[in-house]
Structures are given as structure tokens and as C-alpha cells.
Amino acid sequence: MDKHEAVAALAALAQDTRLDIFRLLIQTGPEGMPAGQIAERLDLPATTLSFHLNHLRHAGLVGFRRESRMLIYAAAYGAMNELLAYLTENCCRGDASGCDARARVPASSSSFLTTSQRRS
Amino acid sequence: MDKHEAVAALAALAQDTRLDIFRLLIQTGPEGMPAGQIAERLDLPATTLSFHLNHLRHAGLVGFRRESRMLIYAAAYGAMNELLAYLTENCCRGDASGCDARARVPASSSSFLTTSQRRS
DNA sequence: TCCATAGTTTTATAATTATGGAAATATAAA
DNA sequence: TTTATATTTCCATAATTATAAAACTATGGA
Numbered sequence: 355m356d357k358h359e360a361v362a363a364l365a366a367l368a369q370d371t372r373l374d375i376f377r378l379l380i381q382t383g384p385e386g387m388p389a390g391q392i393a394e395r396l397d398l399p400a401t402t403l404s405f406h407l408n409h410l411r412h413a414g415l416v417g418f419r420r421e422s423r424m425l426i427y428a429a430a431y432g433a434m435n436e437l438l439a440y441l442t443e444n445c446c447r448g449d450a451s452g453c454d455a456r457a458r459v460p461a462s463s464s465s466f467l468t469t470s471q472r473r474s
Numbered sequence: 475m476d477k478h479e480a481v482a483a484l485a486a487l488a489q490d491t492r493l494d495i496f497r498l499l500i501q502t503g504p505e506g507m508p509a510g511q512i513a514e515r516l517d518l519p520a521t522t523l524s525f526h527l528n529h530l531r532h533a534g535l536v537g538f539r540r541e542s543r544m545l546i547y548a549a550a551y552g553a554m555n556e557l558l559a560y561l562t563e564n565c566c567r568g569d570a571s572g573c574d575a576r577a578r579v580p581a582s583s584s585s586f587l588t589t590s591q592r593r594s
Numbered sequence: 595t596c597c598a599t600a601g602t603t604t605t606a607t608a609a610t611t612a613t614g615g616a617a618a619t620a621t622a623a624a
Numbered sequence: 625t626t627t628a629t630a631t632t633t634c635c636a637t638a639a640t641t642a643t644a645a646a647a648c649t650a651t652g653g654a
């Protein structure tokens with residue numbers, strides 16, 4: 355992950371509504387949730403939700419797949435892990451005694467999403 | 475950490491210059507670095523650096539102490555850990571098999587900073 | 595084909611944020 | 625006490641971002 359991607363991801367998360375959406379999806383798991391259900395759970399107008407999902411998607415933090423009429427969004431666990439790793443990179447000049455940095459989240463079971471789905 | 479604090483911390487990090495500053499301090503370790511040296515390392519005007527340090531400070535991500543004429547800034551490792559934990563909270567509905575979330579960074583050796591120094 | 599459902603794109607307005615110069619403040623050395 | 629250093633606060637300008645209504649697109653069922 356480079357700086358530009360990290361800033362994009364952090365900016366995507368640095369907003370009340372988007373943080374709610376992202377955490378809901380993180381908690382939901384790799385199977386994801388349809389946009390309409392997210393809107394219902396968080397009580398958001400469709401247009402506002404769409405704006406924020408798009409933002410998260412461009413930042414690489416969520417992906418989606420179509421299933422019949424529904425678009426099912428899911429957290430991109432891999433991207434999230436990369437972000438956490440980026441923040442703590444080379445922590446304390448490698449002096450693990452004062453700083454045993456670690457930052458991981460889901461697994462490679464991360465999800466059904468292909469890279470193109472994650473980013474497009 | 476509540477949502478408000480998390481958004482503040484993420485917003486503080488979601489900016490090129492501030493992300494550079496924060497990572498520099500994370501890599502420097504708990505002993506920190508004087509503002510002037512940060513400015514030199516990142517080639518920033520003093521006024522711009524001060525603006526961004528202030529932002530990071532209000533978000534609780536850095537603290538400082540005075541040492542003679544210099545203000546020495548250091549990363550607030552504890553706050554950072556809380557942020558990472560918040561993002562991954564209740565990951566995948568507790569189904570650790572698909573999602574063994576963990577997010578930790580430095581230790582309680584985090585630094586010389588008191589809570590009031592971190593936040594004020 | 596026509597209608598309903600699920601979401602997105604467009605657009606305008608309102609609000610927030612970044613940058614850097616000039617002036618101010620705090621500390622220390624001469 | 626004068627002067628230099630280290631850093632901040634104030635300010636104006638420029639740029640970015642959020643919100644939600646209206647119009648649009650895609651899918652599936654009658």
C-alpha cells in the first residue's frame with residue numbers, strides 16, 4: 355500500500371456515515387449485505403448511501419456483487435489489513451521491545467471479491 | 475473509543491502531510507522529535523507544520539513535552555491501538571475462523587505522555 | 595410489453611478544511 | 625535587557641466534501 359492509497363482509505367473512513375457503513379460490513383462478514391438492507395439498518399436515504407458506498411468502493415475498502423436485483427456489498431478485509439500495516443510500518447525503528455507492532459484482521463478467506471471487484 | 479473519537483483520529487490521518495508526520499513519529503518511537511526537526515525532515519513551513527501537529531494533537535494521536543526551547547512531539551501509541559481495535563471490533567460476528575481480528579501496536583511503554591498531554 | 599423494485603448518477607447548495615504569510619509568544623543566551 | 629531561536633496564532637484565499645432531491649438505469653415478474 356502506498357501513501358496515496360492509505361490517505362484515500364483513511365479519508366473514506368473519516369466520516370460518520372461511512373464509518374458506520376464500514377463497521378457494519380466488517381461485522382457482517384465476507385458474505386456481505388445488500389445496499390437496501392444497509393440503508394434500512396442505518397436509516398439512510400438511498401442516494402446518500404450510494405454516495406458513501408461509492409466513496410468506500412473507490413478507496414478499495416468495500417466491494418460488491420450483483421445477485422438478482424440486489425447489489426451486495428462486503429468489506430474488503432485485505433485492504434483493511436494493508437492499511438493497518440501501513441500505519442504501523444517500521445514502528446519504533448524496529449525496536450520491538452518498546453513497540454511490538456502488529457495489525458491484522460481477517461484472513462485470506464477475506465471474501466469472494468476479486469481485485470477488480472474491489473477496486474472498480 | 476467512541477465513534478466521534480474514531481472519526482477525529484481517522485480524519486487527522488487522512489491527509490498527506492499529517493500522515494507523513496504521524497508515520498515519522500511512529501517510526502521515531504516514544505522519545506519523540508522536536509517540531510523543528512520534523513519540519514526539516516519533511517520540508518514543511520513552520521506554520522503549516524504547526525497547523526497539522528495541532529490537528530493530530532486534538533485527535534489524540536500525538537502529544538508533546540517542552541524541553542528548553544523545543545517542543546518535542548511523540549506518537550500516542552495507545553490511542554492508535556484503540557483506533558485499530560475500534561475498526562475491527564466484532565469482526566465477522568465473532569466467527570474467528572473467517573476473521574481472527576487483531577490489532578495492536580506499541581506497548582504500555584507507549585510513552586512519557588500523560589493523558590492530559592495527549593489530549594490538551 | 596408494462597410495471598415495480600433496487601440502486602445509481604446528476605446537480606445545486608451548504609459546510610468544512612488546507613495553505614502560507616505576517617504578527618505574536620515563550621525561552622534562553624549574550 | 626537586548627537579541628536570537630523555536631514555535632504558535634491569526635487571517636484570507638483556495639479547494640474539497642456532504643447532503644438530498646430529481647431524474648435515470650438495470651433487473652425480474654405479470
